[in-house]
Amino acid sequence: MKKTLLALFVAVSTFATAQIQQNTPPQINVAGEGKVTVIPDEAEISIGVTNTGADAATVKKANDAAIDAILKYLKGQKLDAKDYQTERVSLQRTYDYDKKKYNFVASQTINIHLRDLSKYDAIIMGVTDAGANTINGVTFKTSKEEQYKSEARVKAVADARKKAEDYTKALGQKLGKALMVTDNSQTYYPVMRATALKGYMADAESTRETLAPGEIAITANVNISYALE
Incomplete structure (x- = not known):
């Protein structure tokens, strides 16, 4: 009885699979990419304050004083309060193996x-x-990010369709409607990194240019399945 049921189940499953395959229309799957290159007009700057010493209270006090001065400076520059915020705060004990003592x-x-x-x-x-003594990185961005993302998506779809048309033409077939669209886009911004600000101390009246934001690329990637006619 069990063998009969198993054989019946296999037969039904095989028939169902065959029906699905038979009902699946011929199709082609292609990938497309769209890219918009723009000059950045904004930046995310990550700065830090680090102090080391033998006494935890002393190094924390030094850090707190520097942070207070930095926040007051930023406020004085008329930056919106939502445009600067604390990200990480830490106080750790470390061991100096050369001097054989603990530091904070x-x-x-x-x-x-x-x-x-x-x-x-x-x-x-x-x-x-x-009082800032480290710069963790500068990320260049654009204030019109959503607009450029939309443009990149349109270009990605056009690129995918062009590929699909090339393939179907070579196959002697016609391109049908889109059956499935998958967005594979990922946003990446180049980051300029540095570890310290000691060497940065240039004359405030210097005419040297110290920033080269260049260009950033906003990209969109898409996979589209088209029916073949």
Whole structure:
């Protein structure tokens, strides 16, 4: 009885699979990419304050004083309060194997959303004078990100359709309607990294240009399945 039921189940499953395959229309699956290259007009700047010493309270106090000065400076520059915020705060005990003693390391990170790149040098010099001693990275962005993403998506679909048309023409067939669309887009922004601000201390009146934002690429990737006619 069990063998009969198993054989019946296999037969039904095989028939169902065959029906699905028979009902699946001929199709072609292609990938498309769209890219929009723009000049950035904003930046995310991650700065930090780090102090090391033998006493936890002392290094924390030094860090707190520097952070307070930095926040007051940013407020004085008329930056919107929502455009700068604390990201990480830590106080750790470390061991110096050379001197065979423990030290404490206090650190805090602040992220600044700079909406006007012309203020970049002034902001970096200002936070340095206030007590920042590390810069973790600068990420260049655009204020019209959603607009450019939309343009990139349209280009990605056009690219996918062009590929599909090329293939179907070579096969001697016609391209039908789109059956499935999968968005595979991922946003990536190049990050300029540095580890310290000690070497940055340039003359405030210097005419040297210290920022080269270049261009950023907004890309969209899509997979589209088309029916073949």
